[in-house]
Each structure stands twice: as C-alpha cells, then as structure tokens.
Amino acid sequence: MTADRPPIASVARRILAALAIAAAPVLLSAPAATASADAQSVATDCQPDDTTACVAVMVLDAENERIPDVDLTVAGAGGFSETVTTTADAPVSIAVPEVGRYTVTIDPATLPADTPLPEGAPTEVEVTAQTGGTARAAFRVGAGAAAPSTPTATATQDAGGGTAGDPAAPDAEGVGAAPEGDASKRALTWGQVWQQFGSGIRFGLLLALASIGLNLIFGTTGLSNFAHGEQFALGAALGFIFINQMGMPIVAxxxxxxxxxxxxGLAQDAGIWRPLRRRGTPIMQLMIVTIGLSIALQYLIQLLIGGGSERILQTNPRPLTLLGVTLSTASWLSMVVALVCIIGIAWFLTRTRIGQATRAVSDNPALAAATGIDPDKIVRIVWIMATSFAALAGLMWGISYGAFNWQLGVQLLLLMFAAVTLGGLGTAFGALVGSILIGLVVELSNLVIQSDLRYASALVILILVLLFRPQGILGRRERIG
Structure with a gap:
C-alpha cells in the first residue's frame, strides 16, 4: 500500500491540471462578471465607524444612471493608492488608512465609447475622509452631462446617511438639509418648516456673535470694517490648525x-487705526484701508490652510434631536455658547463701568471725553472684544457646519452688514435682532427657492430696509443738515 501512494498522488495532480486547463477558457471568457463581483464585494466592505474612514466613488451619465466597469484610483495620505471598478448596483466604497485628503482619479480609457468624459472636464476630484463617515466622489460623463459652467466632478461627505453640500453653507454636517430638486415643486410640511426654523436660529445666533463686534466698532468709531469677515474666517482657520493639525483639545x-x-485686534488698533484717527483721516479713507486689510487677510488665511475646504474636527458630527429639530450635537453646544456670550455682552454693556463708558463713547465721543472717559482706551477694548467674538463665532461656525474654506469671511460679510443694518447701525442689541431675523429668512427661504439663492433673500431685505427704514429696527433717526 505504501508503494502505491506516489502513483495515486501523481494521477491526482494530473487530473487537477487537466481540469484547470479545461476551465481556463470559461474563466477567461467572463472577466466583466468577475470584476463586477469583486467591485461589489469592495462596495460592501467599508462600514464607517469611530475608527474607520471610507471613500466611495461613482460614475453617472446625464440621466443619473450609474455606469459600471470604469476604473478609478483613490490616492492620498501615507502613499495610499488603490484602483477600484464601478458597478451598476451601488457606489464602490473602500476603507482608507487614515483621515485626510484623498484624490480620486478617473481613467477615461475605461469609459464606454458612447459616454466619454466631456471636453474640459476634470479627471480628478479631492475628498476629505473622516472617521465615522463616507466621503463620496462622483463623475458625470456623456453627452449633456454638464454645461460649461457646471462642474462634472463633485465631492460630498456622508455622515451617517446625510450628504454635505457647500462647506460654507448651512447643514454641511448633513443634518437637516433640505431635499434636492426644485424647492418650488416640493410639498412643504410643518416638520420641514420647524426644522428650518431651528436651523435659522442657529444661523442667527452665530451670525449675531460675529456681528455684535462689527456694530460696536461702527458705534464707537463710525467705521464700517470690511475686514471683519476675515477675523471671522481667521478664527475658523486657527481653530483648524490648533485642533485638527496640532491635536490640541477643543477647549485649549x-x-x-x-x-x-x-x-x-489690539495690534490693528495700535498700529493702524489709532495713528490714522490722530491724523484726522476721513472715514471714507479708513474704509478703503479696511478693504485692503481684508484682501491681505484673505490671502494670509489661504496661505495658512490652503485653497480647499477643511474640517476643524476629525470625526463626523453626531445628530441630536431636541424639540423636534435635528442638528449636530456640536451645533446645539455652539448655540448655547453663543447665547451665553450674547447675554454676557448685554450684561457687560449695561452693568459695568467700562460697558457704560462704551455706550457713552458710542453716543457722543466728545461729551464722553469731557466727563473723564478716555475714548482711545474704550476703542482699544472694543477692537479686542470685536476680534475675539468674531474668532469664537468663526470657530463654532466651522465646527457646527462641518467644513469651511478661506473665503468664509467674504461669503458672510454682506450678511453681517445686512444684520446690523436691519437691527440698527451702532446698536449692539440691534445686531442680535437683525442677525436672528436674517438667519430665519435665509433658512426658511430655502424651502421655496433654490439653496444657491437663499443669501440673496437676506440682501433683498437689506435693500428694503435702506429704502423704508434706514435707521433699522432699534436705530434712531438722525437729522441731516
């Protein structure tokens, strides 16, 4: 029996070799099915959690139908690079080794002949992978897939089922966003209205915290500071650097x-505004200086964080429902902090000697100086307060809305001016009232008009206020002549 074993083993090997040779043509004749099966297994492998970040890719035609068998490469942090093939059933999702920015590149040679990549369309798109969520990259191909002014590659962040839009736009955390499509054709429900009302309160509180400083500067100096938006964005940028990149605790x-x-703020007043005030520089020239300062700060922020969208927190936000409104937990905490700060500012202005002196300088600087108040000292304190609260508002904005970019200040500056004008220029409490109203208008208008136009509704209110009540809700009429 022992002598018979080698021939039996030899025969078994020959049989297996013959079966492999016979099956080779069958296996080689169905590469597409194999690739599709492999891609489908990849698509279901990545499940985001607190320690796992995922990147999903898809290719769509003009009718939003998925195109299978297209190769895309995901490359990024730590030299990671992996090529995946799309399927017709679901987006292909893969786990990435660490959080950070990844570049998704499409291979145009693998596209079907009847759905080529549109002329001038990008072949790659960047996404930011975060633990607990899936960053999605989508390419649109084929005739009519994209107009020249419409991007053919987009990136969004899925945080537990929601999809993020513009990083500077509300609900970038994917919670409480309005459904896609034509807003005028959607049937509104009270639940949607209430949800947008809650989002409007959040928008208004954070805008108020930033706008109060803008109004205090105008009240004490008469200067409309066009660089105030960049102080807002600088708070978000420095928060990203210290919390995300350097790993500091959020509070620290x-x-x-x-x-x-x-x-x-202290440096600006000491180095720019106080010398110009002593020289008697007219307000118009001071405003031009603030515009130049705004441009300089914009590019400083871009130099610090780059030209893309960034996230202050590495983890995706967790939704929390209170009073029927679903927002991220960070959003609720930011609203509480903003409300406490606003109440603190109100107490400071009405109950402290420095606050009362600030109001006196705002009402009549010459008379305040005659009573022993140092206007320069008060203005210095106002600049410090204004830049501090703008930074805090920008930091909480970046945390609440999930992402921001270097143009955040420019995007929100006109809304700040609309808020302080509506509430009353030079009145700290007017900034609060105006900001809440602007926030509600911006978010509620999203139910009936396209999301891209919602900021325009706030600016329309600004024009109407200037036409019919230029002093604002809490402002006082001024006699001219």
Whole structure:
C-alpha cells in the first residue's frame, strides 16, 4: 500500500491540471462578471465607524444612471493608492488608512465609447475622509452631462446617511438639509418648516456673535470694517490648525485661537487705526484701508490652510434631536455658547463701568471725553472684544457646519452688514435682532427657492430696509443738515 501512494498522488495532480486547463477558457471568457463581483464585494466592505474612514466613488451619465466597469484610483495620505471598478448596483466604497485628503482619479480609457468624459472636464476630484463617515466622489460623463459652467466632478461627505453640500453653507454636517430638486415643486410640511426654523436660529445666533463686534466698532468709531469677515474666517482657520493639525483639545485650542485673534485686534488698533484717527483721516479713507486689510487677510488665511475646504474636527458630527429639530450635537453646544456670550455682552454693556463708558463713547465721543472717559482706551477694548467674538463665532461656525474654506469671511460679510443694518447701525442689541431675523429668512427661504439663492433673500431685505427704514429696527433717526 505504501508503494502505491506516489502513483495515486501523481494521477491526482494530473487530473487537477487537466481540469484547470479545461476551465481556463470559461474563466477567461467572463472577466466583466468577475470584476463586477469583486467591485461589489469592495462596495460592501467599508462600514464607517469611530475608527474607520471610507471613500466611495461613482460614475453617472446625464440621466443619473450609474455606469459600471470604469476604473478609478483613490490616492492620498501615507502613499495610499488603490484602483477600484464601478458597478451598476451601488457606489464602490473602500476603507482608507487614515483621515485626510484623498484624490480620486478617473481613467477615461475605461469609459464606454458612447459616454466619454466631456471636453474640459476634470479627471480628478479631492475628498476629505473622516472617521465615522463616507466621503463620496462622483463623475458625470456623456453627452449633456454638464454645461460649461457646471462642474462634472463633485465631492460630498456622508455622515451617517446625510450628504454635505457647500462647506460654507448651512447643514454641511448633513443634518437637516433640505431635499434636492426644485424647492418650488416640493410639498412643504410643518416638520420641514420647524426644522428650518431651528436651523435659522442657529444661523442667527452665530451670525449675531460675529456681528455684535462689527456694530460696536461702527458705534464707537463710525467705521464700517470690511475686514471683519476675515477675523471671522481667521478664527475658523486657527481653530483648524490648533485642533485638527496640532491635536490640541477643543477647549485649549479655542482659548489659544481667541487669544491670538484678540491680539490681532489690539495690534490693528495700535498700529493702524489709532495713528490714522490722530491724523484726522476721513472715514471714507479708513474704509478703503479696511478693504485692503481684508484682501491681505484673505490671502494670509489661504496661505495658512490652503485653497480647499477643511474640517476643524476629525470625526463626523453626531445628530441630536431636541424639540423636534435635528442638528449636530456640536451645533446645539455652539448655540448655547453663543447665547451665553450674547447675554454676557448685554450684561457687560449695561452693568459695568467700562460697558457704560462704551455706550457713552458710542453716543457722543466728545461729551464722553469731557466727563473723564478716555475714548482711545474704550476703542482699544472694543477692537479686542470685536476680534475675539468674531474668532469664537468663526470657530463654532466651522465646527457646527462641518467644513469651511478661506473665503468664509467674504461669503458672510454682506450678511453681517445686512444684520446690523436691519437691527440698527451702532446698536449692539440691534445686531442680535437683525442677525436672528436674517438667519430665519435665509433658512426658511430655502424651502421655496433654490439653496444657491437663499443669501440673496437676506440682501433683498437689506435693500428694503435702506429704502423704508434706514435707521433699522432699534436705530434712531438722525437729522441731516
């Protein structure tokens, strides 16, 4: 029996070899099915959690139908690179080794002949992978897939089922966003209205925290500071650097951010505004200086964080429903912090000697100086407060809405001016009232008009206020002549 074993083993090997040779043509004749099966297994492998970040890719035609068998490469942090093939059933999702930015590149040679990549369309798109969520990259191909002004490659962030839009737009955390499509054709429900009302309160509180400083500067100096939006964006940028890149705890990073931005206010007043005031520089020239400062700060922020969208927190936000409104937990905490700060500012202005002196300088600087108040000292304090609260508002905005970019200040500056004009220029409490109203209008208008136009509704209100009540809701009429 022992002598018979080698021949039996030899025969078994020959049989297996013959079966492999016979099956080779069958296996080689169905590469598409094999690739599709492999891609489908990849598509279901990545399940985001607190330690896993995923990147999903898809290719769509003009009718939003998925195109299978297209190769895409995901490359990024740590030299990671992996090529995946799309399927017709679902987006292909893969796990990436660490959080960060990844580049998704499409191979045009693998597209079907009847659905080529549109002329001039990008072949790659960047996404930001975060633990607990799936960053999605989509390419649109084929005739009519995209107009020249419409991007053919888009990137969104899925945080537990929601999809993020513009990083500077509300609900970038994917919670409470309005459905896609033509807003005028959707049947509204009270639940949607209430949800947008809650989002409007959040928008208004954060806008108010930033706008109060803008109004205090105008009240004490008469200057409309066009660089105030960049102080807002600087708070978000420094928060990203200290909390995300340097790994500082949120509270410590926030305190360092606020302190540095407060120093920028002190430096601005000492190095720019106080010398110009002593020279008697007219307000119009001072406004031009603020525009130049705004441009300089914009590019400084771009130099610090780059030209893309960034996230202050590495993890995706967790939704929390209170009173029927679903927002991220960070959004609710930011609203509480903003409300506490606004109440603190109100107490400071009405109950402290410095606050009362600030109101006196705002009402009549010459008379305040005659009573022993130092206007320069009060203005210096106002600049420090304004830049500090703008930084805090920008930091909480970046945390609440999930992402931001270097143009955040420019995008929100006109809304700040609309808020302070509506509430009453030079009145701290007017900034609060105007900001809440602007926030509600912006978010509620999203139910009936396209999301891209919602900021325009706030600017329409600004025009109407200037036409019919230029002093604002809480402002006082001024006699001219």
């Amino acid at each position: 990073g926030a305190l360092v951010t606020i302190a540095l931005c407060a120093l920028t």
